Amino acid sequence: MENCCYIINKSFLLKFLILALALVNTVHGQGSRVGFYSRTCPRAESIVRSTVQSHVRSDPTLAAGLLRMHFHDCFVQGCDASVLLSGAGTEKTAFANLGLRGYEVIDDAKTQLEAACPGVVSCADILTLAARDSVVLSGGVSWQVPTGRRDGRVSQASDVNDLPAPFDSIDVQKRKFAAFGLNTQDLVTLVGGHSIGTTACQFFSNRLFNFSGNGADPSIDASFLPQLQSLCPPNSVTSNRVALDTGRVNKFDTSFFANLRDGRGILQSDQVLWSDASTKSIVQRYLGVRGLRSLAFNVEFGRSMVKMSNIGLKTGTDGEIRKICSAIN
Structure with a gap:
């Protein structure tokens, strides 16, 4: 009887998880949506995916780097690619961000997207998609990413003061x-x-x-x-x-x-x-x-x-679509 119940419960749990996975793959964000670029840049997600795949195949450690970078971006100023901006006193220069890796992957994807669809795909969306693709390339299960974020124009190292830390209770x-x-x-x-x-x-x-x-x-x-x-x-x-x-x-x-x-x-x-x-x-x-x-x-x-990827979104006319991810227009 116990074995019977275990099989039933296991079967029920499997069906529940499959349903839950389907819900994840249809979820929309607040102000963003799945398939945002379907008309304006249909190859956007595939370009990001192939770029991440190329880099991660050469250096598998970049997958964790891209995932961490996305996390650090969203916890400061929201998910607006502010962590990608270069210059004195930017988030990139804060101590907590000195070890971030993968900027070259985002820049590579942005170059290709600007060639295919100039001025359309934000750096914030590229980073969000790259984080998802990194997980998948590392053996995780994919999920649909709501897109439509715009890039922020502000990046200050002084704002990087409350990221989760390795000694936190x-x-x-x-x-x-x-x-x-x-x-x-x-x-x-x-x-x-x-x-x-x-x-x-x-x-x-x-x-x-x-x-x-x-x-x-x-x-x-x-x-x-x-x-x-x-x-x-x-x-x-x-x-x-x-x-x-x-x-x-x-x-x-x-x-x-x-x-x-x-x-x-x-x-x-x-x-x-x-x-x-x-x-x-x-x-x-x-x-x-x-x-x-x-x-x-x-x-x-x-x-x-x-x-997480919908924290503090800039959409509509807020922010901009950067031409280069490391600098505001």
Whole structure:
């Protein structure tokens, strides 16, 4: 009887997730819509996709770079490509953005789009589409991206002061996400983007030797600690980078959440998702029925990305369509 019920429940869950995925693929943003360029630049999405594919095939680490860049853009001034602007005192020069990568991918796509459809496709939309395509190229499930964003004209390093940080507590993370209309579900789901990418020792070495003045962070798996300590020795400057998802650095899947369960989260802000009841329950959901957990995560990730990518949109006559993504017109 138990096996019977398990099969029924599993079948029901699968149907629910397929329906949810269909809903993700028809969702529209606030002020943006799926297929915005269908008449004005029909090849817009395919041009971005092929450009991202070309670059990521040459350097798979760029996928995480593009995803992170989109995140950093949306949390400052909204999703308006302000992070792409160059010059003294721009967002690009802020400490939190010094490690961003993938600008050349966006510039390449923009050059091709300007040749095909001059003055039509915004840099903000290119970055949003590139983030989606990066996830798909890393093994994630695709979702439809509402487009129609316009580019901002303001970019100030001084505005980059409240991005989620690697040392943030759960309460601080919740506050930062809630400020943009993102709930706890979105928080855990979007942090799951750390399934791909790496981080520098300086962002977590505080956990390895003298955490709160009392040795290593006790939440780190004891068998994992020596490996991290060897990669990031105390009182040394190292260029070593560590995978945020141990063992599967370029694969977008749910193993990141399994690492949190096993005390193998790298960033303090990631690992605390397992110690707080409100976030742990969501992590556990993504570690549920084998074979369906990845689909559940991918469905929710697409939903949360659509929500995030519609923060502070500039549409209509607000903003502009830049000719070059690194400079205002």
